[in-house]
Amino acid sequence: KKPKRTKEEIEEARQLKIKKMEExxxxxxxxxxxxxxxxxxxxxxxxxxxxYFPPEYQPLPDHVNFxxxxxxxxxxxxxxxxxxxxxxxxxxEYTTKKVFRxxxxxxxxxxxxxxxxxxxxxLDKCDFGExxxxxxxxxxxxxxxxxxxxxVCNIQFRKVLKEANQKILxxxxxxxxxxxxxxxxxxxxxxxxxxRGRGEHPKQGKLKKRIQPEDxxxxxxxxxxIPVPPAGHRWKEVRHDNTVTWLAxxxxxxxxxxxxxxxxxxxxxxxEKDWEKYEVARKLxxxxxxxxxxxxxxxxxxxxxxxxxxxxxxxxxxxGVTVVILKLALRAGNEKxxxxxxxxxxxxxxxxxxITLHDTLDASECVVEFDFLGKDSIRYYNKVxxxxxxxxxxxxxxxxKQPGDELFDRLNTSLLNKHLSSLMPGLTAKVxxxxxxxITLQQQLKELTNVIILFFFPCRLPESDSVAxxxxxxxxxxxxxxxxxxxxxxxxxxxxxxxxxxxxxIEARKEQLVLAKSELKQAKxxxxxxxxxxxxxxxxxxxxxxxxxxxxxxxxxxxxxxxDREENKQIALGTSKLNYLDxxxxxxxxxxxxxxxxxxxxxxxxxxxxxxxxxxxxGFEF
DNA sequence: ACTGAGACTTGGAAAAATGTTT
DNA sequence: AAACATTTTTCCAAGTCTCAGT
Numbered sequence: 001k002k003p004k005r006t007k008e009e010i011e012e013a014r015q016l017k018i019k020k021m022e023e024x025x026x027x028x029x030x031x032x033x034x035x036x037x038x039x040x041x042x043x044x045x046x047x048x049x050x051x052y053f054p055p056e057y058q059p060l061p062d063h064v065n066f067x068x069x070x071x072x073x074x075x076x077x078x079x080x081x082x083x084x085x086x087x088x089x090x091x092x093e094y095t096t097k098k099v100f101r102x103x104x105x106x107x108x109x110x111x112x113x114x115x116x117x118x119x120x121x122x123l124d125k126c127d128f129g130e131x132x133x134x135x136x137x138x139x140x141x142x143x144x145x146x147x148x149x150x151x152v153c154n155i156q157f158r159k160v161l162k163e164a165n166q167k168i169l170x171x172x173x174x175x176x177x178x179x180x181x182x183x184x185x186x187x188x189x190x191x192x193x194x195x196r197g198r199g200e201h202p203k204q205g206k207l208k209k210r211i212q213p214e215d216x217x218x219x220x221x222x223x224x225x226i227p228v229p230p231a232g233h234r235w236k237e238v239r240h241d242n243t244v245t246w247l248a249x250x251x252x253x254x255x256x257x258x259x260x261x262x263x264x265x266x267x268x269x270x271x272e273k274d275w276e277k278y279e280v281a282r283k284l285x286x287x288x289x290x291x292x293x294x295x296x297x298x299x300x301x302x303x304x305x306x307x308x309x310x311x312x313x314x315x316x317x318x319x320g321v322t323v324v325i326l327k328l329a330l331r332a333g334n335e336k337x338x339x340x341x342x343x344x345x346x347x348x349x350x351x352x353x354x355i356t357l358h359d360t361l362d363a364s365e366c367v368v369e370f371d372f373l374g375k376d377s378i379r380y381y382n383k384v385x386x387x388x389x390x391x392x393x394x395x396x397x398x399x400x401k402q403p404g405d406e407l408f409d410r411l412n413t414s415l416l417n418k419h420l421s422s423l424m425p426g427l428t429a430k431v432x433x434x435x436x437x438x439i440t441l442q443q444q445l446k447e448l449t450n451v452i453i454l455f456f457f458p459c460r461l462p463e464s465d466s467v468a469x470x471x472x473x474x475x476x477x478x479x480x481x482x483x484x485x486x487x488x489x490x491x492x493x494x495x496x497x498x499x500x501x502x503x504x505x506i507e508a509r510k511e512q513l514v515l516a517k518s519e520l521k522q523a524k525x526x527x528x529x530x531x532x533x534x535x536x537x538x539x540x541x542x543x544x545x546x547x548x549x550x551x552x553x554x555x556x557x558x559x560x561x562x563x564d565r566e567e568n569k570q571i572a573l574g575t576s577k578l579n580y581l582d583x584x585x586x587x588x589x590x591x592x593x594x595x596x597x598x599x600x601x602x603x604x605x606x607x608x609x610x611x612x613x614x615x616x617x618x619g620f621e622f
Numbered sequence: 623a624c625t626g627a628g629a630c631t632t633g634g635a636a637a638a639a640t641g642t643t644t
Numbered sequence: 645a646a647a648c649a650t651t652t653t654t655c656c657a658a659g660t661c662t663c664a665g666t
Contacts, residue, residue: 185654186654186655186656188654188655190655190656195657196656196657197657197658198657198658201657254657255657255658257657257658259656331659331660332659332660332661333659333660334659334660334661336658336659341657341658342658344658344659346659346660374659375658375659376657376658376659377658413660413661414661414662417660417661417662428660428661429660429661430659430660430661492650494648494649494650497649498649498650501649602651602652603652604652604653
């Protein structure tokens with residue numbers, strides 16, 4: 001009786017979902033069909049509720065204590081809050097790092113009362129054990145919520161929690177922009193905590209302070225309902241600037257940089273800009289040959305800075321396409337303030353120590369070996385053969401320099417970009433990344449899907465049963481781009497396990513296939529023996545045939561999945577998919593290959609790329 | 623020409639949600 | 645429904661690039 005009802009419920013829920021999606025599609029703002037606003041104007045009307053502030057600090061219960069040098073110490077509220085930040089992270093490697101500990105301790109002491117400060121002199125004598133244990137218990141309790149009590153009250157509790165979150169989302173998660181309700185990307189003010197930079201960040205462990213309404217600037221229409229600050233507070237400022245896209249901003253205390261509250265990726269403001277970005281990249285396609293010829297000429301320039309610019313461009317653009325894709329696609333590499341951030345570089349900020357020149361290496365001539373930390377302290381390691389002129393120039397640039405000296409001492413991103421924008425309006429260094437990523441996807445899709453059709457299924461039309469292979473090709477093309485852009489990830493912790501699981505699934509499927517095949521044989525034999533008149537047995541044969549076919553399909557699907565996962569071990573596809581690949585290439589491919597778009601893009605990705613999904617024809621060429 | 627503030631895109635990790643198996 | 649695996653969303657740091665002021 002019970003499962004029947006749930007089945008119906010599931011069906012009902014599905015119907016509701018479909019209906020909701022249709023409604024959503026109906027109400028979607030098709031901004032791409034509208035006329036663009038005059039230059040610089042981002043909106044005409046903007047109304048929102050202001051940011052959502054994190055909850056106030058809740059003091060520790062009496063039985064949870066902090067100890068200094070073995071003695072129980074009751075901390076002031078401010079000091080206790082910061083102590084909790086540290087205690088919460090105790091399981092993390094950060095808290096063992098010297099820089100982290102020193103920064104934390106220094107900032108913590110600033111929050112202490114004079115009395116506390118004179119008592120608490122050494123971090124090593126601090127015992128956060130009880131606070132840490134409490135925090136862990138809390139996390140555990142949240143995780144086990146469904147485990148411990150099977151009772152309704154728990155489910156209700158969760159429902160209440162969910163509803164509360166929904167209410168916050170409804171209230172603060174949306175804004176009204178030119179008569180359309182748009183989702184806000186990050187409507188919550190970042191809660192206080194300890195700063196965790198990436199890589200060897202000199203400021204790791206410092207206290208990220210709590211943001212007050214008095215720190216926040218609100219941006220909205222003059223004639224809109226002005227957001228009300230939390231009781232007893234006021235905004236730093238309310239302004240009405242329709243040349244910017246942010247709704248609220250504040251200055252963060254670690255780097256002194258400004259943080260913004262902006263719209264979701266599926267909004268008009270973000271979408272239009274994204275579209276524009278790909279249009280600029282397509283424009284580059286039409287003049288990239290000229291630009292390449294130009295910088296190849298510039299390699300021989302009498303001016304040193306022109307030569308450096310040419311070599312840098314060569315690094316940013318490409319190194320050449322051989323059997324394997326060999327492109328560089330370095331980032332621009334702005335200069336950074338020393339000691340303020342982790343030591344990372346991009347093209348223009350490369351130092352002599354980051355490259356090694358090899359006259360010959362592995363049967364190739366003029367090989368440049370790159371080894372440096374790029375954005376987010378991700379290592380970039382690559383050995384690339386370059387043309388002779390580039391190689392000679394590099395030797396020249398490195399003459400009489402120390403490892404720590406700049407490779408391009410006459411060049412910076414501003415000079416480079418100024419030159420680029422003179423070659424084509426809107427052209428900057430990063431456009432090359434977008435262009436090379438998108439054009440590579442298009443080429444790879446062409447090549448890889450041809451391989452499938454021509455070699456593996458020469459007599460099979462692209463049917464639904466080969467969707468899995470098509471998707472593998474797509475992912476491989478996507479992967480080629482991710483490798484090009486050096487989008488790496490740490491292998492998932494469960495990688496080996498999940499790979500083994502998949503393998504055993506494959507084994508099981510193989511056995512099942514053998515069984516199904518022998519059953520089919522048996523059925524055929526019996527049918528033959530009884531003669532073709534026996535309809536029942538004929539039907540059985542057909543059924544068994546189907547079973548074998550289904551089994552084969554499923555096996556293939558699993559094997560494809562295994563290949564895909566293995567190849568993806570250390571590669572992150574998300575960033576390129578979301579930021580570098582013109583979605584119209586993917587949509588056109590889906591149409592051509594008869595693959596549903598939702599196999600490529602999930603819900604939020606489809607929302608983000610709604611403009612592309614709507615406007616792209618099969619024949620789209622990047 | 624140089625500098626710093628400002629605005630906006632890009633990035634991987636971690637948390638949360640969802641799906642699948644036991 | 646627990647346990648586990650996988651996908652999606654959230655988080656917020658770290659880049660790029662423009663522009664105003666000197």
